[in-house]
Amino acid sequence: MSRTTIPRSVDVLVIGTGFAGLGTAARLKREGTHSFLVLERADDVGGTWRDNTYPGAACDVPSHLYSFSFRPNPDWSRLFARQPEIHRYLRDTAREEGLLPHIRFGAEVRDARWDPAEGRWTVTTTRGVFTGRFLVTGAGHLSDHRLPDIPGIGDFGGPVFHSARWDHGTGLEGKRVAVVGSGASAVQIVPEVADSASQVTVFQRSAPYVVPRADRAYTETEQRVFRRDPEAVPAHRAEIFWYLEAGFAARRAAPHQLAEAKAAARAHLERQIADPALRQALTPDHELGCKRVLISDTYYPALTRDHVTLEPSALARVEPGKAIAASGAAHAVDVIVLCTGFETTEPPYARLVHDADGRSLADHWARGMEAFASTTVAGFPNLFLVNGPHTGLGHNSIVHVIEAQIDYLLGALAWSRAQGDRTVEVSAAAQERYAADLDRQARGTVWDGERCRSWYVDPRSKRVTLIWPDFADAFRHRNGTFDPAPYAATAG
Amino acid sequence: MTTPTDARTTEGSATVDGIRVRYLDSGEPDPGGEGDRPPLVLVHGTGGSIEREYGYLFPMLAARQRVVALDFAQPVPADGRLTLDQLERQVAAVCESVLPGRRVTLVGYSLGAVVATALAAHRPGLAVNLVAVAGWAATDTQQRLRGGVWRRLREDRSPALASYTAFCALGGPFLAAATLEQLAPLLEGQVPGDFDDLQMELNQSIDITALLPEVRATTLVIGCTHDQMVPVRHSKALFAAIPDARYTEVASGHAVLFERPAQLVQLIDRFNARPSAQPAGRVIPEARV
Ligand SMILES: Cc1cc2nc3c(=O)[nH]c(=O)nc-3n(C[C@H](O)[C@H](O)[C@H](O)COP(=O)(O)OP(=O)(O)OC[C@H]3O[C@@H](n4cnc5c(N)ncnc54)[C@H](O)[C@@H]3O)c2cc1C
Numbered sequence: 001m002s003r004t005t006i007p008r009s010v011d012v013l014v015i016g017t018g019f020a021g022l023g024t025a026a027r028l029k030r031e032g033t034h035s036f037l038v039l040e041r042a043d044d045v046g047g048t049w050r051d052n053t054y055p056g057a058a059c060d061v062p063s064h065l066y067s068f069s070f071r072p073n074p075d076w077s078r079l080f081a082r083q084p085e086i087h088r089y090l091r092d093t094a095r096e097e098g099l100l101p102h103i104r105f106g107a108e109v110r111d112a113r114w115d116p117a118e119g120r121w122t123v124t125t126t127r128g129v130f131t132g133r134f135l136v137t138g139a140g141h142l143s144d145h146r147l148p149d150i151p152g153i154g155d156f157g158g159p160v161f162h163s164a165r166w167d168h169g170t171g172l173e174g175k176r177v178a179v180v181g182s183g184a185s186a187v188q189i190v191p192e193v194a195d196s197a198s199q200v201t202v203f204q205r206s207a208p209y210v211v212p213r214a215d216r217a218y219t220e221t222e223q224r225v226f227r228r229d230p231e232a233v234p235a236h237r238a239e240i241f242w243y244l245e246a247g248f249a250a251r252r253a254a255p256h257q258l259a260e261a262k263a264a265a266r267a268h269l270e271r272q273i274a275d276p277a278l279r280q281a282l283t284p285d286h287e288l289g290c291k292r293v294l295i296s297d298t299y300y301p302a303l304t305r306d307h308v309t310l311e312p313s314a315l316a317r318v319e320p321g322k323a324i325a326a327s328g329a330a331h332a333v334d335v336i337v338l339c340t341g342f343e344t345t346e347p348p349y350a351r352l353v354h355d356a357d358g359r360s361l362a363d364h365w366a367r368g369m370e371a372f373a374s375t376t377v378a379g380f381p382n383l384f385l386v387n388g389p390h391t392g393l394g395h396n397s398i399v400h401v402i403e404a405q406i407d408y409l410l411g412a413l414a415w416s417r418a419q420g421d422r423t424v425e426v427s428a429a430a431q432e433r434y435a436a437d438l439d440r441q442a443r444g445t446v447w448d449g450e451r452c453r454s455w456y457v458d459p460r461s462k463r464v465t466l467i468w469p470d471f472a473d474a475f476r477h478r479n480g481t482f483d484p485a486p487y488a489a490t491a492g
Numbered sequence: 493m494t495t496p497t498d499a500r501t502t503e504g505s506a507t508v509d510g511i512r513v514r515y516l517d518s519g520e521p522d523p524g525g526e527g528d529r530p531p532l533v534l535v536h537g538t539g540g541s542i543e544r545e546y547g548y549l550f551p552m553l554a555a556r557q558r559v560v561a562l563d564f565a566q567p568v569p570a571d572g573r574l575t576l577d578q579l580e581r582q583v584a585a586v587c588e589s590v591l592p593g594r595r596v597t598l599v600g601y602s603l604g605a606v607v608a609t610a611l612a613a614h615r616p617g618l619a620v621n622l623v624a625v626a627g628w629a630a631t632d633t634q635q636r637l638r639g640g641v642w643r644r645l646r647e648d649r650s651p652a653l654a655s656y657t658a659f660c661a662l663g664g665p666f667l668a669a670a671t672l673e674q675l676a677p678l679l680e681g682q683v684p685g686d687f688d689d690l691q692m693e694l695n696q697s698i699d700i701t702a703l704l705p706e707v708r709a710t711t712l713v714i715g716c717t718h719d720q721m722v723p724v725r726h727s728k729a730l731f732a733a734i735p736d737a738r739y740t741e742v743a744s745g746h747a748v749l750f751e752r753p754a755q756l757v758q759l760i761d762r763f764n765a766r767p768s769a770q771p772a773g774r775v776i777p778e779a780r781v
Pocket of ligand 1 (some may be wrong): 017021041052059060061066108140142185387396399410
């Protein structure tokens with residue numbers, strides 16, 4: 001099929017080519033739906049794994065689980081594959097599933113509107129207008145990097161870049177580098193940068209919990225078994241999945257499991273950091289799990305190197321050639337690397353998607369993101385959000401959640417077709433009940449209320465809007481199968 | 493190990509046959525859209541305790557329903573024998589003392605599954621539902637062979653006893669991913685006491701085959717695929733003989749509470765929410781992830 005044979009008006013429009021968008025497209029194709037287009041603002045597939053090319057970038061959920069169940073990859077080189085390998089996996093997925101003819105690169109979605117007269121979505125992009133009966137957003141919630149508004153940063157006079165937009169043209173050899181942040185990206189970056197830079201200063205606003213990584217390469221024998229025994233990959237996946245799944249008890253704040261998890265992190269810190277002052281500075285002040293628990297065997301040792309300094313406060317302002325911490329300490333640096341995370345509680349796509357009256361998702365979500373089954377929104381017919389509100393996991397693979405959402409939306413599409421192309425719109429009451437239920441479910445977890453301020457929690461309403469506050473498999477059980485009941489009341 | 497409780501959980505004891513049986517009671521969960529679920533009563537296996545076996549399940553299940561768990565107590569005077577009957581009376585006594593007049597979902601693991609199944613047969617008014625995890629109906633040669641080795645090591649005060657038990661309890665796939673250092677705490681193990689000996693002896697002579705057709709409870713039988721202590725055929729036998737039973741498997745060894753606690757929580761939670769969601773006689777495939 002050549003590119004020109006797919007019209008601009010299709011059955012399904014998908015935004016994004018990360019795990020969410022490619023997974024949706026691959027399953028549509030496998031189920032025999034060929035009338036779809038995937039709109040991607042960049043010039044390649046991969047989402048997170050195309051953009052995060054920083055040194056040390058790797059997944060922190062084992063690759064055999066952090067990949068599609070319907071595309072097992074016997075060749076994963078290690079437990080935690082690095083970015084190039086994950087990116088390759090997603091590119092292979094796009095090519096081998098026959099998705100490339102369906103993808104429109106360089107098509108940044110600027111606006112999406114439901115047209116009630118036509119019963120279609122009109123989507124305006126930088127490559128023109130497309131329409132689809134269904135719209136699936138896979139725009140990611142960690143895809144728009146956050147650039148903090150730091151006074152003076154414009155006058156710094158040297159390279160400044162975000163971890164998700166790594167400037168590979170700037171060599172760090174012999175340079176003095178400021179790494180701003182101590183989250184998931186910084187923990188991977190610091191050990192790598194410390195190997196080449198002459199000096200590294202890490203600005204840490206809040207110390208993360210760090211636990212052992214236990215990475216290892218797969219042997220060739222293991223890979224051969226994975227290739228020849230069709231049951232081997234699913235069995236290995238299941239072992240990893242249920243091992244990680246047990247970690248939800250600590251997030252649920254079950255006292256013994258939470259204490260055990262903290263003890264493991266504490267023991268790791270004490271094993272790797274001897275200096276009492278540094279240990280103190282690296283002791284987290286928040287509850288474990290409130291922010292992502294990080295895995296690394298190399299972060300703490302890097303901080304003990306002579307040319308690496310931990311600045312235990314935030315970056316407050318910048319002067320030419322200097323990064324000045326909230327503590328007042330001034331550090332002379334040549335390069336600033338921002339590991340400051342992503343827009344999350346207010347995802348940018350929410351401002352682009354509008355209902356029939358022109359109100360955006362962001363308007364609907366003034367009190368925080370909300371969707372029935374974490375996927376559909378009242379007032380937004382035929383719209384499906386993949387990896388949107390109430391999907392994030394602190395303890396397991398997001399791909400499990402994404403696949404459950406894809407099952408759900410495929411069920412909805414099939415139902416709609418069987419009902420004579422009926423519109424799929426969830427009732428507001430069902431959405432409210434669902435949200436209230438999740439609020440209740442989040443109570444007593446480590447994300448709950450006053451003790452947690454993290455990107456999982458909406459600062460406006462203090463609601464836990466990003467996290468799925470239950471077991472990962474409970475997501476699939478509850479939200480993985482389309483049930484028309486909450487949709488039946490709305491007119492078709 | 494600390495007690496798996498939060499502030500709401502209370503500890504108490506029920507008296508039966510002149511002895512006190514310790515229990516924990518989570519109390520009712522926060523009200524919410526969970527409907528009326530029967531309370532769960534958790535019954536541990538040979539040589540177990542609430543903390544050793546239900547440290548994970550107790551708090552996690554308590555989020556959505558009331559959970560009560562008990563520690564078996566050694567009968568006095570110990571006349572050198574322990575009977576199934578005595579253990580059944582202990583479970584019944586805790587139910588009557590903590591949940592008077594309530595019908596419950598009995599959850600038993602290993603020997604606890606045998607006790608719970610027998611009690612369900614004898615007291616249909618007490619047990620509305622039953623979950624039998626790695627249970628069995630009649631001790632067979634493989635179990636006697638293992639019991640014999642265990643007894644011999646025990647009599648010799650062999651330091652290999654704990655390793656032998658771990659070797660039998662843990663599943664192959666679990667061990668494939670574990671290191672000996674990670675297992676070290678298990679391999680130290682405590683020296684068994686008199687009461688453990690009595691329970692091991694009871695293990696060797698179980699036969700509740702005749703009771704199974706009498707079980708009226710809506711039942712979920714959970715077998716462990718890689719179980720070397722109570723091989724999975726035993727769970728299939730329970731499934732086959734209990735009239736209103738459905739069956740599923742977990743790909744673990746006998747130590748399922750240790751290897752796959754999160755999977756077990758979800759299986760029990762879903763079953764207790766809608767016990768008859770799957771019809772009697774159904775083999776429910778293990779969830780693919
Ligand atoms: C460094 C890093 C490591 C991570 N490691 C893990 C891990 O180990 N385990 C885990 O579970 N999660 C991890 N995550 C979270 C990760 O974001 C998700 O696992 C997953 O990759 C998200 O996939 P997605 O398809 O939803 O979004 P993305 O991968 O972000 O893809 C979104 C796509 O949509 C496109 N897009 C966005 N807006 C528009 C628009 N307006 N128009 C057109 N296209 C648009 C983007 O260009 C992008 O290609 C990590 C995240 C980061 C940043």
